[in-house]
Every structure is written in C-alpha cells, then in structure tokens.
Amino acid sequence: MNNRKNTLTRRSFLESSAAMAAAVGTATKIRAAVGPSRTRLAIVGTGSRGIGMWGSPAVRDYSKQVEMVGLCDVNPKRVKVAERMIRSNMADMDGHLRTEGDGSSAAKGSEIPVFTDFDEMVNTVSPDRIIVTTMDSTHIHYVIRGMELGCDMICEKPFATDEEQSKALISACEKYDKNIAVTFNARYGTSATKIKELLNAGEIGELYSVDYAEYLDDDHGTSYFRRWHGIKENSGTLLVHKASHHFDQLNWWIGADPVEISAQGELRRYGRRGPFRHANCRLCSHKESCGHYWDITEHPHLVKLYVDCEGEDGYFRDGCVYRNAINIYDTTSVQVRYSNKVLVTYSLNAGVPLEGQTITLNGSKGRLEVRNYARQPWEAPARAEVRLMRNSESHSTLMPLARRQGSHGGSDSLIRDHVFIPDSPDPLKQRAGARAGIMSSIIGIAAYRSIEKGRPIKVAELIDVSRLRG
Template identity: 55%
Template sequence: MQDNPGAINRRQFIRNTSAAAAALGAAALSNPFGASAAQARTRVALVGTGIRGSTTWGKNLLRDEGDKVEIVGLCDINPDRVQVANRWMGGKIPTFTDFDEMINTTRPERVIVTTVDSTHYQYVCRAMELGVDPISEKPLCTHDYQAQQIVDTQKRTGRKLDVTFNARHGASSMKVKELLLDGEIGELYSVSYEEFLDLEHGASYFRRWHGLKQASGTLLCHKASHHFDELNWWIDADPVEVIAYGRLNKYGSKGPLRHSNCRACPFKKECDLYWDITTNQDYMELYVDCEDQDGYYRDGCLYRRAINIPDTYSVQIKYDNNVLVNYSLNATVPYEGQYIVFNGSKGRLDLRNYDRQPWDVPYESEIRLTHNFKGSKVITVDPQRGEFFEHGGADQRIKAMIFDPSLPDPLNQRAGMRAGILSSAIGIAGYTSIDTGRRVRIDEVVKL
C-alpha cells in the first residue's frame, strides 16, 4: 500500500537508505530554515484554531518553516478564538468565521484543516472544490459516507491531499520501518500493538469533545488512526477485514461523581481526576476566555453522561497479504507507552516505547531484534528533545517534508488521501463491529 508510486519496496530497499533518512531527519531538525531565501513561500490558510492548529500548524509552523510558508488566513467558527490565534501569530493575519469567504478572499495554495474530527471531510472536500490542495490532521474522516465523499471529490477535482500522520516520523517508528525493509525478520506474519494511555493523557480525551462519538468517531478514529496508519505503513499492505470489541469502564456514566466542568465542580476534593485549567495560561486564553461564544468547556467533566465512546478497545485486522494484527487501546492505565511486536519468518522485533511511568528507564525506546536460532540484540532509540521539538521531532520532520517536495522520501513517509482513508476506514469498521457484533470488511466502508 503506497501513496507514492515511486517509493521503494522491500526488494528495492538497500541499506544506504537508512543513512539517507537519518541525514534528512538531522538536516530538517538542525536547520529548520534551510530553504533558499529566494524560494517563493507557499500561501497557506488554516481552519480550526484550537491548540493543535494554533501552535503546531500556526505559530510553530511559522517558526519552523517561515521561509517556505506564509499564513494568509485564519478561520474558526468561534470569533474570539480565531483572534487569540491571530495574536499568537503576530496579530496581522486576516481572520474569518466563514470558510468560503476566507478561501475566496485570501486565495491560498494550501489549506490546513485542524477542526473537530467529524468536520474534517467538509473542509477537505470544499477546499478541493474551490481549487485548493488540503492538508488534513488525522483522522481524515469519521464515517463511511465521509470517506466516500472525499474519495469521489478527489477523483473529480484531481487535487492533492496530504494527511499529517506524524507517527510515521517518530524515531522508533522509522527505525522499525528500516529493519522491516531490510528483511531482518523475513516475511512478516503478524503484529501485536498495545497502546497504553495513562490517567492524565487518557482521561484528557473524555474532558473534551473527543468523548462524543458524533464528534470524534471514538478513539478508534481519533487516536488509533495514528496507529492504524503506522500498521498499514509498516506492513505495506491493505487492510481487508476488522472485528472489534469495546467497553466503557471508567468515564462517563461509570463515574461516581459528575458536574458540568472541573472549575464549577463541588466535588473537587473528592475527585481523583480533578484538573485545574486555570494553571495553563494558553488554555485559559484559547478556551476559557472564548466560552461565551460556543459554550465549549475544555475542562469538561470526565463523568458527564453525554460521553458515549468506550475507553477500552480490542481490534483484530486482517490484511490482503495475510498478515494478522491484534491491536488494543486502554485509556485507564497507570502509565503511558506502547508495546509493539512483529513476528516474521526469520525472527521477531519487540518495540517498547516509554512515555510516562512510575519507574526510571535509561532510554525512551528499545527495539529488541531476535533472529531464529541466533542471538538477540537491543537497539535503543532516543527522540529529539527540547523546547522546539514536538512529538520527539516528528512534527518538525513532517512539516519539512510537506512544504519541501524536493526532500527525499526513502521510507515512503509522505501520506496522501489513500493512506488517510484506509487508516480511518479501520477505525470506522472497528466501531461498526463494536456496535453490530460482526466482522466488517473495509470495502463496506469505502470504495477506493
């Protein structure tokens, strides 16, 4: 499964591509303003000025790629929030609450979509209809009709679509891809992927709009779309069938106490998961100070009865090359990280990514490579850390690749419409399976 038809496959892969990829990553991070000063900047508009849009794809995009990118318009349905975002970016960008007006007025070449998940498809399709190439945050869509509308619109308009799967650009993910391409474990048989979300990060999804299925498509679309894309990319094949189970164990109606939001809650002392948003100045400006416009509480109660998504998931995926995947996501765990295993004809890869845990580790990622009838070795990987490195440098790498098409892509990390659709389709098939109790084929979700 490839979005880039010129990308290499296993048989074409040679060892020096690993060095090339490492050099690219180092160059993009060490010299974020590396393009020629004479290079014309791409005119970019942004719709959705929440924290991801306003920072990663707003002020930080200008910081990292300011010599390649000019933000010509900002749009949000909340008129106060878009003004906060504008102030964070210097205060001189035209702002809008109407998407068509922004596009017609500013005439961008690209538009970045960072709105509520269930609305991504609307802006992606409308941008293409208006002659603009969209860049969408994951998930690309949250429902089958949305997936088909995107596919049909792209075919009709011929526009280019990028999806920002930054997990492909994580240091350990890249190393695993190199090892698989290099044939270290031979033919791939199966993968096991466990995602642990702790009571800080995992709980945060249930404070926000993400806890509503109609907005997020459940965590199988919002969060796991990263992981499903990684799986599709690593396995280099198309998913064909999904069966899934899900259960709400801790949040929503399962909680013992509830109120509208944490600030107003009378149970602050009794609630183990009380969160004080007033300690975060950015959230206060971007959300609390803008509540009057839309009534959205960024510190919503974890136990409000409107929450209608599981916090615990188990998914099985079958691929067209017969690789089998077991995937699980748990948002109620006392520590955070990932444990991912690859079983092949020549051996096994074990990847352990550490994030937060109540014990010390000497490294953040460990890959154990074990060959059949031979020894085992450990490869440690540390992401880039520091004030300007988002997601271990992955966000910087993906921005560099999107806005500099001349950069080489030896690991096929650029992700387009097909990658975005297939990742979302697994999530959509997953929650459909949970709802119906049956296996769901990907071609029931979307016709590519």
Template identity: 50%
Template sequence: MCKCCAELEKTKFAIIGTGSRGSFTWGQEVVKGYSDVVEIVGLCDHNRKRVAAARELIGVNAQTFTDFDQMIKATRPDRVIVTTPDGTHARYIIRAMELGCDVMSEKPLCTDEQQCQAILDAQKKTGKNLTVTFNARHGLKDKKVKELMMQKAIGEVISVDFHEYLDTSHGADYFRRWHRKKENSGTLLCHKASHHFDQANWWLDSMPIEVIARGELKFYGRNNSFRGKNCRTCSHKQNCQFYWDVTKNSRYVKLYTECESEDGYLRDGCVWAEDTNIYDTMSVVVRYENGVTLNYSANTYLPYEGQSISFNGTKGRLDYQDYSGGGFKNDELRLTRSFGKSEVVNITQEQRSGGHGGADGSLHDLIFRGAGKPDPLGLRADFRAGALASLIGIAAYRSIERGGQLIKIKDLVRL
C-alpha cells in the same frame, strides 16, 4: 534570488480550526521555522474570539474569518490545513478542494463511511492534492521499524501485537471534551488509533481487508457515583482524582476559557459525563491482504503512558517498547533473530526538535522543505493512506456496534 522573488514563491497557507493544534503546530511552529517559505494568509474558526486569540498567539497579521468560503475567496491560499474536530474534517476538505486549494488534513481524515466516500469522490473530481499529516510515522523508532521492515530483518511478518497505553492524564483528556462523543471523533478508534492503523498499514505495506473488534466504556463516563459539568464549577473538586485546573495554563485560558461565551466549549469538561458514547477499552483484529494479522488494543485509564509493539516474523521478532512510570523505564527497539542473538537496535539519526519527540518537526520539514527530495521510507501519506487508516477505525466501531461482526473494508467504500 532577490527578496521579492522569494516572497512571490512562498506558499500561501490558511488554517481552518484554530484551537491547540491549529494555533501551535500549524501556527506558531510554522511561523518559527518556515517563514521563509510559507506565509499564513488566513485563519478561520467558528468561534470569533478563539480565532482572534490564535492570531495573537501565532503572532501574524493574517486576516481572521468565521466563514470558511469567505476566507478562501478573500485570501486565495495555495494550501489549507484542516484542524477542526474530526467529524467536521470532511466538509472542509471537500469545500477547500472545490474552491481550488490543495489540502492537508489532520488525522483522522474522516469519521464515517459516507464522509470517506464523499472525500474520495471530491478528490477524484477536483484532482487536488490531499494529504494527511500522520506525524506518528516520523518518530525515530518508527522510521527505523520501517527501514527494518523494508530490509526484511525478521523475514516475512506473520502477525503484529500493538498495544497502546494512555494514562490518567492524556487518556482522561479525551473524555473531557468533544472527543467523548462518537459523532465528533468517530470514537478513539478513529481519533487516536488512526495514527496506529496508519503506521501498521505503512510498516506492513499492505491493504487491510477485514476487521473484528470489541469495545467497552468501563472506566470514564457513567462509571462513577458523582459528576459535574466542568472542573471549575464542580462541587466534587476536593474528592475527584480527575479534578484539573485549566486556568493554570495561560495559553488554554486565552484559547478556551476566555472564548467560552461564543460556543460554550468547556475545555475542562467532566470525565464522568453521562453522555459519553465512545469506548475507553478497545481490542481490534485486522487481517491484511498479505496474510498478516494485527492484534491491537488500547486502554485509556492506565498509571503510565506508552506503547508496546511486537512484530512476529518467520526469522525473528522485533520489539518496540516505549513506556515508563512509577520509577521504571522501558524504551528500546530490540531485534531478536530466531535461533540467533538478541540485540538492541542502534538508532543513529539525531532527534529533531519540535512536538511529539521531534516527529512534528520532521513532518514539517517534509512538507515545507521536502518538495522534490527523495522519500525512501515513504513518509508522505496521501489521501488513500488517510482513508485506509480511518476505515479500520470505522470498521472497528461498526463491528462493536454489531456485536463483534466481521466487517470487510471493501463493503464500506469504493476505494
């Protein structure tokens, strides 16, 4: 193919929300690995300084905008990636589809029932292609679990124990900024756990139907005797274990601190902020159409980071362990057959480069080079998968708000 035909066939791509994820994973990484098939034509953010900083970091000549409609009308992208805070995804997803674009949304698709219904209705009306970029499906162990589930390696799954451990760095980071408000993130049950609920839905290949949950704010937020506005200006720097110097990261300085004058977004906000209204301690029970029960927990203030996921089946148990800290390491996928042997599952596939242990790279390959290629594990996540993952999170926080009431997914939206 001649050069000009190749240029013509490039997907025209626009980004709304040029913070960390937008500028790096969907900006720099895409330019680095996929410039032969994708052209970033537009960048938009409500902060004019941040969108300019992002353009420089990404290293493209794309036009920058602070108005979404103007960007779409001026650059006519084929596809838009939505990487704004979670509570604003719905408005951009819907508007992009109305203006004729296909859309990829970062997780979570949405943060409440009304947004979910509006997205489903708009997709139906416009017929546009809407997907959710669930990179957590793309980890090597995660793909292997799907393969073993498809082979029924432990017979019929009866229940799943899924425990998420977030540490005093990663976990705390959600309490420094917009995520700490339910109206922005739909709590970590949408923001973070939508990854895990999507994985569970995908692994189990079934519909979630009922949810019961408990959630508390036991560690961050008001649970401290002192607080400040943000770390840089805080008088408790010396005695706060969560003091964090954002200026040590030159990328963060460009993207955040040098842009504060426009929107007041403090990247190093206080983890003890009294207006925090999400949970740091969560337990959720999900019942699936095929009879499986998922027992999920997430804690966000732990000394180490990781996951422990066990699948309990009629013919055995599959244990997914991935955590380490304080000098120990537990990283394996183990298959134990009832009345039989226990063995570590060998993962032969090579690890891809890219963020999140190569998962982002695998997701990029699927999106930008995967058209027409087989997808035997069903890695592609459509809007329905996105909706169901968000709906478990939404049902969970509604259950918590209502003192542990059982919430039926079908009562939240018309799917």
C-alpha cells in the same frame, strides 16, 4: 541540546537537497519550496493544534516557503486570540503552546486576516494550501470545499470519522485533481522509523503477524474524555481519533490493505461509570473528592484560548470526564486481517499507569520487539528500544532508540519539514496522502461498527477500495 540550532541546520540541509534535485534536473519538480514565490497558506480550526503545531512554527520557521494569509474558526473570539498567539510565537521550539503568558505580549509582523466563514476566507485571501485543524468530524467539509475552490489541502488525522465521509472523500478525490497531505506524524517517531527500516531490509523475512498495544496514561488518556473527543459523533471514538495513527503505521509497515476487522470495546472508567458528575471542573462541587479534577485556570494560555471564548460556543475545555453523554470506549481490543494474510492484534487502553506502546512483529525469519514508553512511574528514564531476534540465532540484538527533543518525540518538526519543503528527500515514504488517510480511518470505523453490530466487518462493506488511487 540547542534544539533551535538543530532544527535550522536540518532545514537548511533539506532546502539545499530540494534545490540540488532541481539543479540536476531530476524528475522531481521543485514547486515554490525554495525561492521568492511563497505558498499562500491558510488554516481552518485555530485551537491548540492549529496554533502550536502549524500556525506559529509556519510563521517563525518557514517564512522562506510559506506566507500565512488567513485564519478561520467558527469561534469568532478564538480566531482573534489565535492570530495574536501565532504572531507572538506562542508555540515553543517543541511545538507545544507555551504555558506561560497568554499571547497578548508583543505580536510581531503584519496582522493575519481572520474569518469565521471558510468561503469568505478563501475568496478574500486566495490561499494555495489550507491546513484543516478543526474537530475531527468536520475535516471532511473543509477538505472537499477547499478542493472545490481550487486549493491543495493539508489535513490533520483522522481523515474521516465514518463510512459516509470516507465514500464522499473518495468521490471528491476522483473529481478534483488537488494535492492532499494527511499529517501522520506518528510515522516519524524513532521506533516507527526503525521498524520500517528493519522490515525494508528484510531482517525478519516475510511478515506474518503484529501485536500492537497502545497505553494512554491517566493524564493523557483522561484528557480525551474532558473534551469533544468523548462523543463518538465528533471523533469516531479513540479507535478513529487516536488509533488512526497506529492503523496508519500498520498499513505503512505491512504494505497491504486491511480486509476484515473485528473488535470489542468497553467504557469502564469514565462517563456514566463515574461516581458523580458535573458539566465541568471549575464549577463542580466534587472538586475535593474527584481524582480527575483539573484546574484549567492554572494555564493562562488555555484560559485565553478556551475559557474566555466559552460565551461564543458553550464549549468547556475542562469538561467533566464523568459526563453521561460520553459514548466512546476507554478499553478496546481489535483484530485486523490484511490482503497479504498478515494478522494484527491491537489494543488501546486509556487511564493506565504508563504511556507508550509495546509492539511485536513476527516474521518468517525472526521477530522484532519494541518498547516505547514515554512515561512510566516506576522506572526512569523513559525507555524506547527495539530487540531483533532471529529463529536461527541463540542471541538477540538490542537497539536502544535515542529520545528526540520536541513534541511527539520530535516527530512534529520532521513532518513539518516534509509538508512545507515539498521536494525534500523522503526515502521511507513518510509523506501520506488521501489513500493513507482513508485506509487508516476505515480500520477504526470498521472497529466501532464491529463493536456496535457484534460481528466482523469487511472493509468492502464500507468502501470500494479499488476506487482509491495510489
């Protein structure tokens, strides 16, 4: 499949749909999406997501809509490397950082100004919109400061990592009338979209309950424990960092607010549970015996972006998964009660032999069963399917889901279209804003508070939902 050709065809269609909406004078106002005046775009946080998901594709694929005017990162070396990687088109068409080369090859176009100070960037290059792709716990600072300085904000999930951040964001949204997009690419997956369509069509009647099991395999699951994500104060645990995707899907499918959360969590595989430890893999004396040894030097782009920049911030991208400091959970179980009485049972397990999800939704008329396995060692190819069962019928309907090309199952390019072509059609309401950002992260926050306190937590104990618009 010619992925680039498909991407361009889809984008041309969306651009013309947006233009047509303006031409027929619909209520939807076309901003600078199509036409000569481009949105001035900046990025804060120029790690792999900032470059691969946003920076490189924005410059390569959306030059009609956006102009990249500035890049900012606390690491002065990394932001310079990122600038070259973005202009060298280091993200492949799937949105992953290319693994060959290190970005020092021919960079195209004019240099993008780089900064280590956010205010200086905003005051110097006057962006209209800023993408926040820093470490999770630091999103809030830039979202609020960016709005204060007059910018619209695009924030990677999670929107907040604790209840104090959530409250501060609610207050800031009341104070500043700026546009906020929270980038929940998981709403764009084939199974997530199919579930939404089937629920909207009333195929299983009124929804009563959902069982959602998330599995992170040894490769993917372990990667969180190597990096800053392993520290609760940075990521809010995987229940916020990772599961906020799934809690957002649930909120979107269920169409109601979470009310009460109870959870259990354990650290069984990593951190202090390990047999030995070191600061990072490269210098470790247990390389031969460690099942999680990972050689970052086999990845030239990661060496350039992280190893060569270690001197500036001391951050090891190949950190030891058995570090004593790791204080998040690899094994979790969560229960959520919603305002419309829907009951959810959710679990997340990291370091298991398959990658993907099983999701079942039970309603008044029937049931949906979803298997979405990206990688599984015993069965090929990977499978993604939805089975619809009705109480009144003796047969079920199996709907295989096509596997799409691209990062996160093709979801990343779809959400970029929605973010960069603002008035393109959105029939399933996949675009998400501050309310969705808060309501997804608050489930994860309530879950880890429940684990800490050993009791159920009401959302109302943490935030005042009535203050959230939308």
